[in-house]
Each structure stands twice: as C-alpha cells, then as structure tokens.
Amino acid sequence: MDVPGCARLVIAVGGLELLFGIALIMHAGALLATDRPALATRVENAGQATRSEATVLVGRWREARRVAEDVVAPPPIDLSEIERIEARPPLGDLGLAVPPKTPMPGDWGETLLFRPIATSSATFESMGRKVAISGVASIEPEATCSFHDVAWSCGQHARAAFNSWLRGRALKCVVPPEVERFAIAAPCNLGKQDVGAWLVSNGWAITLPTGIYGKAQAVAEDAEVGIFGPPR
Template structure:
C-alpha cells in the first residue's frame, strides 16, 4: 500500500475516535445521575397525634358523646345532667274480644222479651219483658193492647232470622237468660229504644228507656193503630185545632 494511503486511513480513524470521545463527554454533562435516580421508597406523611383519652373515672362518667345534632342541645339543664329516655313502646292494636256465642235458628217471639225455640225459652238480658196480654192507656184515657202490639213488632223485627246469643251451648232445658243479636244489633237495646220493653233497673239501657218514655214511644204512647187510621203523627197533639186555625 502506498504511504499516502496509509496516512489518510490513520488520520480518518483518529478523527472518528475524537468525535466519539466528544459525544460521550456531552452526554455525561446533560444527564445528572442524582436527579434521574429512581426513588427507593415512598415518603410517608407525618403521623397524626394520638388522642389522649380521659382516664379519670369521675370525669368519664360525665362524658357525653358529641355528634352533629347534640351540639345544639345543652348537656345539662338547671345544673342537672340530661338523662337518656327510653323510646316509647309502639301502641298495640286493641284486641277484639272473642265471640263465644252460639247461633239459634228460627226464633219465635213469645212476647216482647222472651224468645221460644220449641219447648225451650230464652229471656233477653237487661230488660223486663212486656207480657203479651198487657194493656196500656193512651193520652185520651183509652186502653189498647200494647202487649200484643209489642209482640207483633218484635216478630216483624225478627222475621225468623238466626240470632246469636251469649250462651256456652245451644242445648239447654227450661228458660235461660242471655243477650242476643241479629248481626250487630242487640235485640234488647232495640226493644228498649223503641219502647216495647222496659229496661231492667241499673242496666246500661236505663237511659235509652227513659228517652223512650219521655218521647212516648211504644207502650208509653198512644195506640199506633189509631194513629195509622187518623194519620196524626205521634209527636203532635191528637185534639183537633181550634176553629179558624
């Protein structure tokens, strides 16, 4: 190889080596190892101070928890600490009394207050039955068969419907006394309110009986047959009005 060519090749290799060295120096200057080093561990935030709880037993007895609502209410009134009141018990529904009565079919009114079931008799409670042969006197002094009309009205009321009576059994002998109903209507109450029987002394129907007497209903009034014939209402006088009126 000619000497000139050898010198040219050596000069080129030297130039390349110089460029490589210069580039390495620049890279070391641009990158800071300390700044680019990866963190070895996360730095934890400073721990919050631990609450110091009250250890004095006397002080802890009066401690009172505070929430969003309690801050608006005083811890004591007139120097006395507030006390927690137990929650009110929910109101229980009223218990319906058990109906222990029995059904009696096809009752027949023997009088206003006595029902017949074949050869057995049942006297309605809380009333004095009106005998079928009883007579009453109207406002004009005339007698009328109030007992028979009372019996007739009771039969029209019953219409042979089944009654429910406060008895332990549907079987008995002779005569028993019990309260009876048709649906929710107490038969004794119906008799007293309409004046077809007197309330027993001291019974709960005494006031109703006094009202019937005062208003002239049933046996306390006039013969309803004469009222039906004349068309005169019970609450108006039966005497004709004076002339000119």
C-alpha cells in the same frame, strides 16, 4: 334475417353453458348410480368422527383440575363430636305462648239460634231453647197500657213488633252449650244490633234497674213510642 355479430356470440356462449350444465347433471347421476356404497361409507365415517370428537370433549371435562376444594366444599364433619346444648332463654315475655284458657262455669260462647219466634216482647223460642233478653223486662201478651186514659192491648202489639223485626233471622246469643228446657236470660245480637237496646229504644220492653238501657228508655218515653205512646 341478418343477426349482428355480438348477438351471435351471446347465443353461442349461452348454448355452451347449457351443454356444460347438462353434462354436470349427467355426471352426478352416474356417480350416484355407480358409487352409492362409497357415498354411504363417507357419510358413516363423518358420523364416527363426530362421535369421536364428543368422546374427547367428555374425557377432557372429566379430567378437569379441581381448584380450592378445601375452601369451596364444606370440610368433613365427625358426627361423634357434635354436642347438643340447651336453647337460649327468650329475650322477653312478648313472644311466649300463653297457656290455654281453662273454661269456667258460665263462661259460654256465642251461639247462633235459627228461626226465632217471639213469645212476648223480649222472649223467644229457638232450637228447643227458651231465651229471655237479659237486662230488660218483657211486656207479656195479655198486658194492657194506658195513654191519656185510653187503654189498649200493648202486650200483643209489642210481641208482634218483635216478631216483625226478627223476620225469622238468626240471633247470636251467649247461652250454655247444652240445650236447657228452662228459660234462660242471655244477651243477644241481630247482626251488629243489640236486641235489648232495640227493644227498649223502641218502647217494646222496660229496662231493669240493673240494666244498661236507662238512657234508651228515657228517649223512648220522651218520644212516646211503643208502650209509652198512643194505641196502635
């Protein structure tokens, strides 16, 4: 096959480049084989040069010139010249701490009484205490009521209604911290509900003359609920 002249020239040039590349590779291999100590020496010299440059930089940093040291840095202080003076008086009484309150006899806090059991319509027992709801008169279990000349055992129903409303839930009462064996009158809450107000407004207790539930009892009487209503 007759090959054109330009093609023969390209093939020749390519062959020369291939031969030149092979020669370079062989020369590099020979250098690596025969001159390894020299190569290692050059690498080590380069590392030493780098470390020397770092040492020069650190030295220059340490030799940096300080500028306005007396302005930027705080001046030296002689501790013997420091004098402690009294604090200034307060600007007003608003921020002053109040003295602790001295507890007085009868100044009791609220106590949670768990698992209360009603013994009448306005008394209960809990945690060894006997508590009567203050401000109201209880309807005893043996009491009877009359509605349109019909008598019925309102005392038992009143106690049952109180127990059903409590359902064993804890009452928060203002009682003395000591466990007293005698009954004590105390205001109590069930959650946010005033127990005395609930009893009187539902007709299961009667407000005392000195109590605060007069309006609640008037509403119960008009509505004929509880002991003011028909037999249950």
